[in-house]
Amino acid sequence: MxxxxxxxxxxxxxxxxxxxxxxxxxxxxxxxxxxxxxxxxxxxxxxxxxxxxxxxxxxxxxxxxxxxxxxxxxxxxxxxxxxxxxxxxxxxxxxxxxxxxxxxxxxxxxxxxxxxxxxxxxxxxxxxxxxxxxxxxxxxxxxxxxxxxxxxxxxAQWFVMLNKDKLDEAKLPVPTDWTWNDYAEYAKKLTKGEGANKTYGSYFHNWKEYGLLALMNDKDNPYLATPDGTPNINNDKVKFSLDLRNKMENVDKTSVPYFDVVSQKMAYRDVFYAGKTAMLATGDWMIGELVLNGKFKTAFAPYPKYDAKDENGYTSAxxxxxxxxxxxxxxxxxxxxxxxxxxxxxxxxxxxxxxxxxxxxxxxxxxxLKAGKPEVTALIDKDSLLATEKVNKAAKMIVPPTYALQQEKAYLDQVELFLTGKQDLNKTITTATTKMEDIKKSGK
The missing domain is CATH 3.40.190.10 (Periplasmic binding protein-like II)
Structure with a gap:
């Protein structure tokens, strides 16, 4: 600090x-x-x-x-x-x-x-x-x-906002129960164009949540540490999350690259409103903003699951x-x-x-919905919104120790090195875990 x-x-x-x-x-x-x-x-x-x-x-x-x-x-x-x-x-x-x-x-x-x-x-x-x-x-x-x-x-429980026009153009249905692998496939089909005119299928911001994608729907602990500050990142869900992001951003190029997000100081709302991404995983605080600022038909889907066998709708709250x-x-x-x-x-x-x-x-x-102008509110796909909110379930909230912000920064520093190609996944997890453990020791 x-x-x-x-x-x-x-x-x-x-x-x-x-x-x-x-x-x-x-x-x-x-x-x-x-x-x-x-x-x-x-x-x-x-x-x-x-x-x-x-x-x-x-x-x-x-x-x-x-x-x-x-x-x-x-x-x-x-x-x-x-x-x-x-x-x-x-x-x-x-x-x-x-x-x-x-x-x-x-x-x-x-x-x-x-x-x-x-x-x-x-x-x-x-x-x-x-x-x-x-x-x-x-x-x-x-x-x-x-x-x-x-x-x-x-x-604020998490869900995925989708540009319905782009979804219809790609002949893709609004998902009601899907996995992160399904999400990645949707992103491929929704990515169009090249250069300045390119529209990405996906956008991930630089918050900690986007470095914990699959962990976020763990109903028992969706956070990067346990309540006593013990690191919770050396597991399959976190490794899967980082590997997925790296593949989508740097290999398949279906999600806005991390370097662009940071260097251009992108605002996730603006990226979605401008139609530069077809999908945005975010919190449902955006409903109130959409009824005031919506630009096109927006549909909603539950937060993707890590495994198809997992219960649908669990999300970090x-x-x-x-x-x-x-x-x-x-x-x-x-x-x-x-x-x-x-x-x-x-x-x-x-x-x-x-x-x-x-x-x-x-x-x-x-x-x-009543808070918005009728012409803007009409752009909300109410059926998919209601279906998503009714299936959403709040995962356990972890209120961490007072040094948690330092642990979050230590983790995100290593995630940045990984997503910009400066170190591999194993070193990212190992180094972040060590730094988080050191912070816990000094925090005590």
């Missing part, structure tokens, strides 16, 4: 400790403020979403109408809707002592670091008071060492981590909003798939 981030997190940790992090609901500063003042309490919700991405004004307005004792306001931490930029600004707020009440993070590793830094309030006492059993209420378990510091906002800042002076009111947002609120927001088990999938998708 960069020294500057360590300094910020250390300062934030000290701030969190001084705020009596972990106090029970009865000790919430919000309750006292409500009793002593007729003015509504202001609760700040801070995340990286832009208004166009998150529809937050409508969402908090709906909450405020039914909760006159509070005034919830949303503050976007990134003009571009970049989660990493937003997280850095949240770190700065935590270190400077600015007001923070409800905060959001986008990945388990980033979230775990902030828990370790003391930025987030434990929620178990609040949940117990409300009689909430997280594993019964929500699709994913975000607990850290058995304690809950957040609840899932949107839950990402989610937003919505928690209460340990420094908040109104913890009870902040928790109340978190609980509302992660149940009813996402349906009001109308842009994301909910992480709440009681949410109706049909109603959830209808709410998302």
């Amino acid at each position: 960069k020294k500057s981030l360590l300094i910020v997190l250390t300062a934030a940790s000290l701030a969190g400790c001084s705020s009596n992090s972990g106090s029970a609901p009865a000790a919430s500063g919000g309750a006292a403020a409500t009793a002593g003042s007729k003015e509504p309490i202001t609760i700040k919700v801070q995340g990286w979403y832009t208004e166009a991405q998150g529809n937050w004004n409508k969402t908090v307005e709906a909450y405020n109408k039914t909760h006159p004792n509070v005034k919830v306001v949303y503050e976007g931490m990134s003009e571009k809707g970049d989660s990493q930029e937003g997280m850095k600004k949240l770190d700065l707020l935590a270190a400077s002592g600015e007001q923070m009440d409800v905060v959001m993070y986008s990945s388990p590793a980033d979230f775990a670091q902030r828990v370790g830094a003391g930025i987030l309030e434990p929620l178990d006492d609040y949940l117990k008071k409300d009689g909430v059993v997280v594993k019964d209420e929500y699709k994913v378990d975000q607990s850290v060492n058995g304690k809950n510091y957040s609840l899932p906002g949107k839950t 990402g989610s937003d981590f919505i928690g209460v800042a340990a420094s908040s002076k109104h913890k009870q009111e902040a928790y109340d909003f978190v609980r509302w947002y992660t149940t009813e609120g996402i349906m009001t927001q109308g842009l994301f798939m909910s992480g709440w088990k009681k949410a109706d999938i049909n109603a959830n998708i209808e709410a998302i």
